Amino acid sequence: MHILLNQVIAQAGSIILGKEHPIRLALSCLLARGHLLIEDLPGVGKTTLAHVLATTLGLRFNRIQFTSDLMPADILGVAVYERGTGEFRFHPGPIFAHLVLADEINRATPKTQSALLEAMEEQQVTSEGETRPLPEPFFVIATQNPANQIGTFPLPESQLDRFLLRIELGYPEAAAERALLAGRDRRELLAELKPVLSPAQLVQAQELARAVTVSPALLDYVQALLEYSRRSPRFLTGLSPRAGLALLGAARAWALLAGRDFVLPEDVQIVLPHVVGHRLQQAQGDTLGGSASLAAWFAEVAVP
Amino acid sequence: MIPPRPGRLWLLGSLTAVLLPPLLRLPPWFTAYCLTLLGWRLAIDLRGWPLPRRRLHLLTTLAGIGAVLLGYRTLFGPEAGLALLSVMLCLKLLELRNLRDAMLAIFLGWFLVAGVFLVVEPSIFLGGYLLLTVLLLTAALIVLSHPVAQTGSPRFYLQLAATMLLQALPIMFFLFLLFPRLPGPLWHMPKNPNLGRTGMEDHMTPGSIARLAESEEIAFRVQFKGEIPPADQLYWRGPVLWSTDGRRWDQLRGAAMPWFSKPASHQALGTEVRYALTLEPNNERWLFALELPATIPRGFNLTGDFQLLQRRKVNTRQRFELAAHPRYRTGPLAEEERRLSLELPEGRNPRSRALARQWSTLPPAQIVQTGLSLFREQPFWYTRLPPLLGSEAMDEFIFDSRRGFCEHYAAAFVTLMRGAGVPARVVTGYQGGEHNPLADYLIVRQSRAHAWAEVWLEQEGWRRIDPTAVIPAARMDAESDQQRFRSTTPLLLDSGQSWLTRNLARLRYGWDALDNGWNLWVMGYNRLRQEELLGRLGLLRFGWQGAVAVMLTTTALVLAVVLLRLLLQGRSQTEPVLRLYARYCRRLARIGLSRAPHEGPAAFARRAAGARPDLAPEIAEISELYIGLRYGHANNDTALPHLQAAVKRFRPPAKAR
Known part of the structure; x- marks a missing residue:
């Protein structure tokens, strides 16, 4: 399984050049059954990343472009009256897919945003009094423009909490960018991709990630981190127990990707900025620094 | 970075407490001036007022120095010095821009406490109060410098500060007893001779x-x-x-x-x-x-x-x-x-x-x-x-x-x-x-x-x-x-008096006895009494040099005990796995590769092996065994002896082979 997962990473890396770390994080998020939030400027490859992952993992993929006039029904689906049968028939919306890319989620109104987020949380859609389960595995990649752009509805903290990880892609390095500019069109390459894993194998990998061992010593460390976030003057409020679970889940998936069946403090340290970045608010006026400064702050916690 | 608000409020509160005794002595316009500055700081912290601009701050500073000059005709001497120090402390609060400024304000506060002691020659009541302000200052320092303590209750800080002060008590006691007492104006500031006192006339x-x-x-x-x-x-x-x-x-x-x-x-x-x-x-x-x-x-x-x-x-x-x-x-x-x-x-x-x-x-x-x-x-x-x-x-x-x-x-x-x-x-x-x-x-x-x-x-x-x-x-x-x-x-x-009168009188005499003891043993501990004590300890023939020697020896001993405890802390781990790993880390630290507290074992091993490729195999072996025992599934009975043997063998030479 470890070999297969590495193949996934290698294939995705052949399309999105020089971004192995974000790809690994995105894959761990998927293995931990979490949803992913990508926050970055337009044009750095957010959509491509979602597309590559879907193809490589053999998942059914839908993309929803969020706009300010998008309605909940545009996502979830509607019941339409059919003259032939004389009945209402449910037309599933684009959310009924394995992997949903919710592009520019903060452009939609809060009502629409919460429709998506509820579906994400409950893994099902309730419409016209009927509950319909979403396919398994189900995975949402939402992209978000930096909050200070015009015409955005920032997601409230309680909803940001639904995303397991938040990652940034950033500009590519010079060499990777050169290769990108000189190489073939990414769309053509995408079309040629073959799935590496089947959905069933992906579910199996998720099971494996859940079984990764967490030793008491590691739990001590995680608790120390949570405690630190609650007592540090830098943050308005501390991390919730749910955040602690998320941290453990992501660290397990990361350990699995590294080919281990137990979690190391280093795994926690790597996923930590991406797990807590969107869950913490800084006490002072200035905005929360990037993952580098978060990592530096949490480095005040000693590994027991 | 400006310190967070709770820290600033602690700072303001403790410094107000410190300023209280001098403010009660100073002329009313000083008190008004200082209280205005303190209020300004409070408005900055609570209402988000901006810090005063440079020109306004300069003006305020000049006004403060002018007030001291006007009140005392000098900037020197104990009373004027105390006034000047109070003014400076209040002004410092108005230019609090970063943690360093806050620390400086705390140290100034301690200095002011010492100044009050020298100038006022305090009663036991004031002495107790000053001790309390030292506690508050220490607590404020903890809040400012200890991010982990940030959301703790005031009781938490005060307890920590009290513990720290109690730890300092033996050293304070020895310094008090043995620090050379100098005769003359260095130790006892000259008093204002026109101070009104009632007493017998000629x-x-x-x-x-x-x-x-x-x-x-x-x-x-x-x-x-x-x-x-x-x-x-x-x-x-x-x-x-x-x-x-x-x-x-x-x-x-x-x-x-x-x-x-x-x-x-x-x-x-x-x-x-x-x-x-x-x-x-x-x-x-x-x-x-x-x-x-x-x-x-x-x-x-x-x-x-x-x-x-x-x-x-x-x-x-x-x-x-x-x-x-x-x-x-x-x-x-x-x-x-x-x-x-x-x-x-x-x-x-x-x-x-x-x-x-x-x-x-x-x-x-x-x-x-x-x-x-x-x-x-x-x-x-x-x-x-x-x-x-x-x-x-x-x-x-x-x-x-x-x-x-x-x-x-x-x-x-x-x-x-x-x-x-x-x-x-x-x-x-x-x-x-x-x-x-x-x-x-x-x-x-x-x-x-x-x-x-x-x-x-x-x-x-x-x-x-x-x-x-x-x-x-x-x-x-x-x-x-x-x-x-x-x-x-x-x-x-007298037994003819009422119960209340008699007990109030008793209270009064108890208080006076306490005050007398304070005067005799604390305020009145002068050179003569010190010599008396040194004589009783048999140190007199060494003179004050002997006192200094005892003082330094005691301080060195206390420091040695503290140091030893810190050193032993690493060894006192009860779990054998941790003890072995700590020993391995100490040996690496000796050749200049110390593990940062937040560094995980694998990351440390990578860094150490990168720095000393000659040691890479041994480092990898020990780290792997340790990681397996502590985080993985390794069996304690089988893997622990291996780790023990590997750590025992591990003697990294200072220079690469």
Whole structure:
């Protein structure tokens, strides 16, 4: 399984050049059954990343472009009256897919945003009094423009909490960018991709990630981190127990990707900025620094 | 980064507490100025006001310095220095931009506490308060510098601060005992000599002692070695007054000085009484010794009329070991002395002089008795509120008003004796004292101020006569005065008083005992007492160098213990896995590769192996075993011996092979 997962990473890396770390994080998020939030400027490859992952993992993929006039029904689906049968028939919306890319989620109104987020949380859609389960595995990649752009509805903290990880892609390095500019069109390459894993194998990998061992010593460390976030003057409020679970889940998936069946403090340290970045608010006026400064702050916690 | 708000509020609160004692001493415009700045800071913290602009800040600073200059005419000296320091501290709060500024403000606060100690010479109450402010400052420092403690309760910080201060206590104790005490102005800041203090004056007019007797301030405290003498022998001798204009009495001046400064001598009749006297600062030169002084302390002169005078004025609280002869006989009367002790102003108080002239044929001892019986038998009243007297004061008192306080009786008696040809003089000082039953010493308050007479008789020399003591109790106004010559037991502790009065009095005496102990052992711990202590410890022959050596050794010992504990902390791990890993880390640290506290084992191994490729295999082996044991599934029984062996083998050379 470890070999297969590495193949996934290698294939995705052949399309999105020089971004192995974000790809690994995105894959761990998927293995931990979490949803992913990508926050970055337009044009750095957010959509491509979602597309590559879907193809490589053999998942059914839908993309929803969020706009300010998008309605909940545009996502979830509607019941339409059919003259032939004389009945209402449910037309599933684009959310009924394995992997949903919710592009520019903060452009939609809060009502629409919460429709998506509820579906994400409950893994099902309730419409016209009927509950319909979403396919398994189900995975949402939402992209978000930096909050200070015009015409955005920032997601409230309680909803940001639904995303397991938040990652940034950033500009590519010079060499990777050169290769990108000189190489073939990414769309053509995408079309040629073959799935590496089947959905069933992906579910199996998720099971494996859940079984990764967490030793008491590691739990001590995680608790120390949570405690630190609650007592540090830098943050308005501390991390919730749910955040602690998320941290453990992501660290397990990361350990699995590294080919281990137990979690190391280093795994926690790597996923930590991406797990807590969107869950913490800084006490002072200035905005929360990037993952580098978060990592530096949490480095005040000693590994027991 | 500006420190977060809770830290800033702690800082402001603790500094306000520190500033309180100086603010209460400073002139009101200072207090207003400082309070305005503190309020401004509060508005910055609570309301988000901006920090003052540079120009405004400069203006405020100049205003503060101007106020100090205006108030004290100088920027130097203890009082002006304290004012300046307070102003600077308040100004510092208005330019709080980062953590460093806040730390600086805390250190300034500590400095101010020390400044208050030097300038004010605090009572036990103020001392306790200052200690509390030190606790607050330390807690504020913890809040500022300890991010992990941020959301803890105030109790948490205070507890931590108290623990830290308690840990510092032994060092403080040793420093207090052994730090060399320097004589002179470095240690005791010179005091403002114009500070108003109530106390005995060097002259006496009718009513002056009665005014002094209104004050309950403490003049001095006395601890007897052995039994306290009876109350009617407790006469504390102060200024002796010789010359009069008929109303006012003065000490000797001018031409009489050479004789005056010649030491007097006396012959003791009976045993001497030993005692220790703690004199409150009174800005005068005399020491109120028990009659008659048998020892002359260092730095004092005994005058021809048995006053103990210090060469410099008494501006600090001082303790003296003294002895007295309650029964004595003085020598013959010198010619100059006889002339001075018979002198009366011409033409003043004619009625009194006429009365005295009638007695002059009697033998001197009988003249004294006649004078006393006049006060005893005629309707003379003893009162704290005597009627005012004119220029013929003695005549008015003896023949008309007949109501007076001790100075009236002493002056009238001496006038009559001199008129009848018996050498006499007025002695002022204190009489009696109240016994503090809780700590066995006498408290002598200003209310005990007294004046009495001395007459010279052929066989006895100078003899004390207290004309006030002959007034029957029935003719005394105040209950306290009736008891004054009879007992040192405080009236308030009398069994006739109510339960509440007695217990309040007990409380008061307990407090005074505490205050006295503080004065003696903390404030009064001077060079002499230090030498005494060092002598008892057998260190005196090493001098202050010995004290410094002991101090340094103690400090070094304490530090060594702390260091040892810190070092042992790594070894004291109970789990063998952790102990082995700690040993491995120590060995790597010795060759310059120390693990950062947040560094995980794998990351550390990668870094260490990168730095020392020659050690990579061993590092990889140990890390792998450790990781397996601590985080993975490795079996304790099988993997632990491997780890043990690997760590034991692991002896990294300082240089790469």
